[in-house]
Each structure stands twice: as C-alpha cells, then as structure tokens.
Amino acid sequence: MSEDEVVTPAEIAKAADLLHDVVAPTPLEYSRWLSELVGGDVFLKCENLQRTGSFKLRGAYVRMSRLSKKERARGVVAASAGNHAQGVALAAQLLGIKATVFMPFGAPIPKEKATRAYGADVRFVGTSIDDCLRAAREFEAETGAVLIHPFDHRDIVAGQATTGLEIVEQCPQVRTVVVPTGGGGLVAGIAAAMQRDGLPISVVGVQAAGAAAYPASLAAGEPVALESMSTMADGIAVGLPGKVPFAAIQKYVGEVVTVDEDALSKALLLLLERAKLVVEPAGAAAVAAVLDNPKAFKPPMVVVLSGGNIDPLLLMRVIRHGMAAAGRYLSLRVRIPDTPGGLATLLTRLAEADANIIEVVHERISPSLNLHEVEVSLQLETRGEEHRERVLTCLTENGYTYTPN
Structure with a gap:
C-alpha cells in the first residue's frame, strides 16, 4: 500500500492482536470538573498510565x-x-x-x-x-x-490506532475525541479506528502554537515544514508532518487547533489539582484546548492524555508558570516611602488582603527612584484572578503605586 492510503480496519485489528499481551488497556476516567465546564460528559483517556508512560x-x-x-x-x-x-x-x-x-x-x-x-x-x-x-x-x-520512525509508518499508525479501539469499547457513546498532536501518528490512528463502525465521531487534533505544522500543511494540501519551533511540549514539537498520518488526518480529522504555553501550563496544573494525574506538557495539550474553548466540542467527549513523562524540575517550573497564568502568583514592584516602618506597613496591608508573601526584596538604589523612596520587589500567592484583583485594589486604595515584575 502507498503512503497516501489510510491505514485500514484490518491493519488496526491485526495490531490489536499483536499488542494483546504487551500493552494494558489504559483507564478511561470520568472528569467531573471538565464535564461541568463543558456542560456534558467528559472522560480522560489516561495513556500517561501506559507502560513507558505514553502511547x-x-x-x-x-x-x-x-x-x-x-x-x-x-x-x-x-x-x-x-x-x-x-x-x-x-x-x-x-x-x-x-x-x-x-x-x-x-x-x-x-x-x-x-x-x-x-x-x-x-x-x-x-x-x-x-x-x-x-x-x-x-x-x-x-x-x-x-x-523505527516515531510516526511516519503504517505499522506505527496502526499500533497507535488501538488507543481508538479502546476508546470506542470503553465509551461507546463518545461523539468527540480530542488528541494531542505532533507528527500525527496518534490522532491519525485514532481517527482511522473511529471509522470502523461508521459512528458519527469527530476527532480533533491539538498542537502547541509554537510547533504547529498541521494547520499550514492541511491548508496547503501536503506536509509543509516549519522554519522554527518553540514550546515546552517537547513530545509534540515536530516540524514536518508525516505522509502516512497526514493522509488519515486530511481525510478523517475534523480540525486541528492550537494552544499557547499558558494554556498548557494551566491544563497541567489543573490535571494535578483536580484529576490527581501527572502529565507532561504535550500530554496536557488536549485538555488545554477544552479549557480554552469548552463549548467548541460536542459531548460526550474523550480527551486523550498522551504522556506523563515529565522531568521533576520542569514540573516545578510549569506549576509556577501555570499558577501565574491562572492568577495564583502575583509578581510586582511597589514603591514605598523610605521611612521607618514603611516596609512593615506595606506587608501589613498585604496581610489584611489575605495575600501570602513568598519573597520580598528591598531595593534602595535605582536611578528611577526619588530621593525619599525605596522599591520593594514582591512575589505573592493569591487564590485566583478575583483575589488577585482585590490585592491590587488594596494597594491602590492605600496609595501605593506598582508595576508588574
């Protein structure tokens, strides 16, 4: 068969037989918080719990x-x-x-x-x-x-398609499947598997905005290479789509959307907090797309978590980034009078606003400061966007001027 021919149901069935004793069917977990956001049932397909931590x-x-x-x-x-x-x-x-x-x-x-x-x-x-x-x-x-190409081979796509077979078996009522997408092997396989029984299922691919080769490629009608890429989601940072997955995506995938780095961080953080699941940034891409536009996809919906292999150091950075993107961190510089008790008064006002102070740096020397001023660099923890705005209002009402760090 040529590269332009879509992987067949027979190839997918044979792949499932080969994998019967090799991979374990991964859990499909109901997500209450995403379901409430979307207004219909949302399930998480936990490929982050597969052997080796991904599909x-x-x-x-x-x-x-x-x-x-x-x-x-x-x-x-x-x-x-x-x-x-x-x-x-x-x-x-x-x-x-x-x-x-x-x-x-x-x-x-x-x-x-x-x-x-x-x-x-x-x-x-x-x-x-x-x-x-x-x-x-x-x-x-x-x-x-x-x-052994990561995505551009019929056997690779057929193997990834077994994820789709599991989804249909675990959630026969599914109407939308949202899938993290890099080279396209997983989303192509799932989309091909969804055609088996002629079910009206929409498959949506999700790429990191800084490494999104598919939108331009689909518009051109052929794989088009990106000139550069920049994203924390290394697992889906692929500059050129594969010919084999491209054929299936062109034929069967409803759309490919993109998400930015803030959305990836927020999604990863929420999966930790609400679902108690550890995923890598690439693995959280589909959740990020749902959070960005919860009414865009028709439930019942399955959102694929494609991988959970994340460096703990990156995890710490992404959590901080996610908390900042969600309004949970506030970093700013505040000018205060250079008088005894000036810093103590500022910290008292922040305590009254229920802001948790993580770090304080007191700076006296700067050409932008007036003679009787000092500047305080603050890292604050807040409860979210609404609380963040209350903290800023408290500063303004007490006569302080501030700039973001």
Whole structure:
C-alpha cells in the first residue's frame, strides 16, 4: 500500500492482536470538573498510565515485531525527545533487538534514564526531533540498522490506532475525541479506528502554537515544514508532518487547533489539582484546548492524555508558570516611602488582603527612584484572578503605586 492510503480496519485489528499481551488497556476516567465546564460528559483517556508512560509502545512494538530475522539482527535506530525512545527501547528489550536512540540535547532526564534502563544506546544530537531524525537516517545508512520512525509508518499508525479501539469499547457513546498532536501518528490512528463502525465521531487534533505544522500543511494540501519551533511540549514539537498520518488526518480529522504555553501550563496544573494525574506538557495539550474553548466540542467527549513523562524540575517550573497564568502568583514592584516602618506597613496591608508573601526584596538604589523612596520587589500567592484583583485594589486604595515584575 502507498503512503497516501489510510491505514485500514484490518491493519488496526491485526495490531490489536499483536499488542494483546504487551500493552494494558489504559483507564478511561470520568472528569467531573471538565464535564461541568463543558456542560456534558467528559472522560480522560489516561495513556500517561501506559507502560513507558505514553502511547508510544503501541506503535513501536507493532512495527518491530514485524521485522524479519535479518532485520532484527541488524538492530534498530530511532529518533525521539523521549516517549518514542522508551517505546522503542522496551519493544527492543521484549523482542531481543539491539536499539540505538538519538535524542536532542536537553531531552528530559527521566526519559533518557528510562530509555537507557530498557537497554538502548542513547546518543545526543541537535535540539529537535528533526535533527535527531537526520542523524538516525545517517546511522541507518552507515550500519544497516532499521529506522523505527516515531510516526511516519503504517505499522506505527496502526499500533497507535488501538488507543481508538479502546476508546470506542470503553465509551461507546463518545461523539468527540480530542488528541494531542505532533507528527500525527496518534490522532491519525485514532481517527482511522473511529471509522470502523461508521459512528458519527469527530476527532480533533491539538498542537502547541509554537510547533504547529498541521494547520499550514492541511491548508496547503501536503506536509509543509516549519522554519522554527518553540514550546515546552517537547513530545509534540515536530516540524514536518508525516505522509502516512497526514493522509488519515486530511481525510478523517475534523480540525486541528492550537494552544499557547499558558494554556498548557494551566491544563497541567489543573490535571494535578483536580484529576490527581501527572502529565507532561504535550500530554496536557488536549485538555488545554477544552479549557480554552469548552463549548467548541460536542459531548460526550474523550480527551486523550498522551504522556506523563515529565522531568521533576520542569514540573516545578510549569506549576509556577501555570499558577501565574491562572492568577495564583502575583509578581510586582511597589514603591514605598523610605521611612521607618514603611516596609512593615506595606506587608501589613498585604496581610489584611489575605495575600501570602513568598519573597520580598528591598531595593534602595535605582536611578528611577526619588530621593525619599525605596522599591520593594514582591512575589505573592493569591487564590485566583478575583483575589488577585482585590490585592491590587488594596494597594491602590492605600496609595501605593506598582508595576508588574
């Protein structure tokens, strides 16, 4: 079959048989808070709880299980920011195949360590998945190792499609499925799987605004490469859509929307707080889209959490970013009189406004200050947007001037 032909129901069914004893069906959790926001039932498909922490094992194992003895003897090579790397590494371990994985510099440490723990040889190159793919192809040409592409192969898409089969089985009433999207393997697979029974199900892809190759590609009618990318969601930072997933997305996916970094941070934070689920920024992209426009998608709805492999240090930064985006942090500079008790008075007013003070820096030297003024840099914790505005009003009413930090 050609790259332009969509993965078939028969291919997906065979992939499901191959994966029967390899992957565990992931939970479908009802989300009360999202359901209230949307005005209808919303469920979370928790691929973050899959083996290796993402859906990637599905496609990697299907692809690698079909290699011939000669191909297996040559080993495999892959390019990944981390999730596909772990999927390939575990599949290689299960199948007795040597694996080499190229990862970009700066890839999350837990993803690197897990990939090595499954027995793969990890090599760092470049700053993006596209850089790693070039290195992997060079390695393939030099050594004969078989390239296991992260998304652009029929077996990969068929493997990811088994997520869609599970969704229909777990939630037969589903009418919309929202899916994080990078190269397109997962959303293409799910969309192809949704056609099996002719159900009226809309599939929506979600990309990070700083790495959104699909909107322009779909408008052009063919994959178009991005000139640059910038997003915390490394798992979906792909500059060029694959031909195989593109065909299914063009035919079956209703739309591809984008979300910004603030929305990703908010979604990740809310999943921690409300669902008690740890996801990476890419894995939270579909939830971010629902939060951005809750009335845009028809319930009953399934929102896919595609991965949960996040570096704890990044998690701390994203939580802070998410809290700031949600109005839970307030960072500002306040001018006060350079008199005894001036700082104490300011802090008393903030305490009366019920603001929790995280950090205070007292600055006396600045060319912008008047002779009898000092400036205080404050990091405050608030309860949300409404409380944040009350704190700012309190400052203004007490005669203080402030500027955002």
